[in-house]
Amino acid sequence: MSEAPHGAPIKTPGQLIAAIIASFAIPIVVIVLLAHYVDSSTRTGAGTDGLSDAEVAKRIAPLAQVDIRDANAPRTYKSGEEVYKAVCSACHASGAAGAPKFTNTADWAPRISQGFDTLWHTALTGKGAMPPRGGTSPDDYSDYEIGLAVAYMANNAGAHFEDPPKPAPGAPAAAAAGAAASGAPAAAAGAADQGAAQAAAAVAALASVPQSAAPGAGGAQQSADASQAGKALYQQVCQACHAAGVLNAPKFGDKAAWATRLKDPIDQIYNYALHGKGAMPPKGGSNASDADVKAAVDYMLNAAK
Known part of the structure; x- marks a missing residue:
């Protein structure tokens, strides 16, 4: 029984060179295509955004930042909602330490009956577990901004208070409290004026402390x-x-x-x-x-x- 002769697939030097090149090129092309596929696919696993620019910037951001302001520039006041979220919500959102809970009409009803000026004065000078100005200073939030926060919280619990008068450019922050007290009803004018004067005195005392x-x-x-x-x-x-x-x-x-x-x-x-x-x-x-x-x-x- 005879067998057919077997011939080698590579018979010339050119075929040998082509085979060698193909043995290197084909795996490289396959690896490149796989890498491109893996990199372009959507990743939905936990932590896939951990190396994004936004997340990295958030992690390396300094804890404290210096805010440089132009002393001659007109002051930009925050809204009552912004002040509430930044300061008041720490206690009023959950009703901690006896604070009237935000939007709870039963908690706020006896406070609202006292009138806006009394509530404003209480917020400025403190009462019970609440420190004056919610623990902030006049450099953080002006009397006017504290008043906006008071009106915002009370109105969300059923009141219909108007926002306090906005201070005129260049006017001291405490002037807003005095202006609001002067417009109070006649029946409560004496108490409101006295409360506003006490609030202004407290603000002046705090402002005179050389904090820096x-x-x-x-x-x-x-x-x-x-x-x-x-x-x-x-x-x-x-x-x-x-x-x-x-x-x-x-x-x-x-x-x-x-x-x-x-x-x-x-x-x-x-x-x-x-x-x-x-x-x-x-x-x-x-x-x-x-x-x-x-x-x-x-x-x-x-x-x-």
């Missing part, structure tokens, strides 16, 4: 950057408890509540803030740097001196 030049608790003057960082961290983290004294936290600006803390060495106070004490978690539950936490402690201590 106040000495730190350690005896050294805070730099402008450290002061801004401390204030920013307080507003973002510490205010949730210290503004209203939640969970026995010393209320912001309450000298009596802070008196016992001021007796401790400053390093010990820093240690409480950094590592936690009682119901307060380390760093208030944030991931702020040690320097920013200490700056926030200095900011609160300076407000209580």
Whole structure:
């Protein structure tokens, strides 16, 4: 039995070179096509947007930022809703610490019956667990903006208050409170005027405190950057408890509540803030740097001196 001769598929040098080139080129083309397919397909798994430009920028954004404003530029006021969301919602959204809950007509009815001027005065000077101005300062929100927030909350609970008069350009912030009090009904004019005068006096006292030049608790003057960082961290983290004294936290600006803390060495106070004490978690539950936490402690201590 004879067999047919077997011939080699590559018989010439040219065929050999072509075969070698094809053995390299074909796998490379296949790999490139697979990589393109994988890269262009839609990814829906968890964390697929973790490396997007927006997410990366959010993670590396500094905790505190310096907002430089033109002192001669006309002031842009925030709306009542914006002030409520930034300041008042911390307690009024859930009714924490006895605050009348937002849109709850039963909670707000006895307050609304007192009139807008009385509510405005209470918001400016504080009452019960609520600190003056919700724990903010006149540099953060003017009397007019606080009044807008009061009207916004009350009107969402059944009131029909008008917004307070907008301050004239260049007029002091406290002038709005006096203007509103002068337009109150005659039956409550005396009490409203007295309340407005007390509110204006409280605002003037707060405004006269040299916040930026106040000495730190350690005896050294805070730099402008450290002061801004401390204030920013307080507003973002510490205010949730210290503004209203939640969970026995010393209320912001309450000298009596802070008196016992001021007796401790400053390093010990820093240690409480950094590592936690009682119901307060380390760093208030944030991931702020040690320097920013200490700056926030200095900011609160300076407000209580």
